[in-house]
Amino acid sequence: MTQTIILLDNIRSVHNVGSIFRTGECAGVSKIYCIGTTPTPIDRFGRKRKDFLKVSLGSEDLVDWEYLATDVAVKYIRKFKKDGYKIISIEQRNNSVDLSVFKRSLNVVYIFGNEVDGVSKDIIEASDICVEIPMKGEKESLNVSVTVGIVLFKKDIC
Numbered sequence: 001m002t003q004t005i006i007l008l009d010n011i012r013s014v015h016n017v018g019s020i021f022r023t024g025e026c027a028g029v030s031k032i033y034c035i036g037t038t039p040t041p042i043d044r045f046g047r048k049r050k051d052f053l054k055v056s057l058g059s060e061d062l063v064d065w066e067y068l069a070t071d072v073a074v075k076y077i078r079k080f081k082k083d084g085y086k087i088i089s090i091e092q093r094n095n096s097v098d099l100s101v102f103k104r105s106l107n108v109v110y111i112f113g114n115e116v117d118g119v120s121k122d123i124i125e126a127s128d129i130c131v132e133i134p135m136k137g138e139k140e141s142l143n144v145s146v147t148v149g150i151v152l153f154k155k156d157i158c
Contacts, residue, residue, distance in 0.1 A: 003030045003107040004152070005085065007073065009123055010036040010114045011144060018055030019145035020112070025059035027152035032063055036070035037114075070120075077109070077126040085109045089119045089127040090151055092141070096132035099154060110151055112144055 006029055011017055017039050024032055034040045041052050041060035052060070068076060077087055086105035090112050111127065113119035124130060133142065133150055142150070 003085070004028065005031050005033070005080065005109045006148070007033045007035055007068075007077075007109060007111040007123075008038040009073070009111055009119050010070065010117075011038045011112070012114055012116075013144075014039040014049065014051045015055050016115075016143065016145045018052045018060075020148045021052075021056040021063060021065070022059040023145065023149045023152060025063040027149075029063055029152070032065045033068050033073075033076065034065065035068045035073045038067075040067050041065065073120075074122050074126045077111075077123065080109050081128070083107075086129070087111070087127045089113070089124050089130045090132070090147060091119045091124060091130045092132045093124070093130045096130040099131050099133045099151065102129075102131045102154075104154075110148075112148055115144060 006020065006024055008017060008020065017034065021032060021041070039049065039052060041049060041056065043049050081087060085107045087109050088111065090110060111119050111123055133147060135141065
């Protein structure tokens with residue numbers, strides 16, 4: 001059975017994360033990891049976040065999720081590699097592969113970075129590959145929740 005995992009690296013926006021949960025659930029994501037400052041569906045008092053729920057529409061109850069401190073993210077990535085997952089950072093780099101030619105592996109971990117700095121350097125270094133969505137306009141990037149949708153629903157050309 002194909003497994004897709006998402007790691008959200010210090011994403012700041014509650015609304016973006018709620019939207020990613022909803023999109024991830026619709027795409028059949030196995031688990032979502034919220035790293036560092038990434039908001040989770042539960043606030044620091046153990047209550048469901050109303051601002052999160054407004055966007056996620058209850059998907060946080062349908063997809064498995066876990067919070068990770070920033071300093072353990074690379075350890076988890078190494079474990080995923082040992083378990084046979086391909087680690088893919090979605091990031092614009094000199095050596096990034098165009099999403100349109102990227103062929104997905106059976107089991108993948110997609111990593112999406114924050115709105116300002118992208119995927120952190122140590123996580124990129126632990127990744128197997130960086131994949132990017134080429135930009136044709138003047139803006140350098142898409143909203144992270146839009147990017148997640150494009151990546152998750154991309155169909156490989158046979």
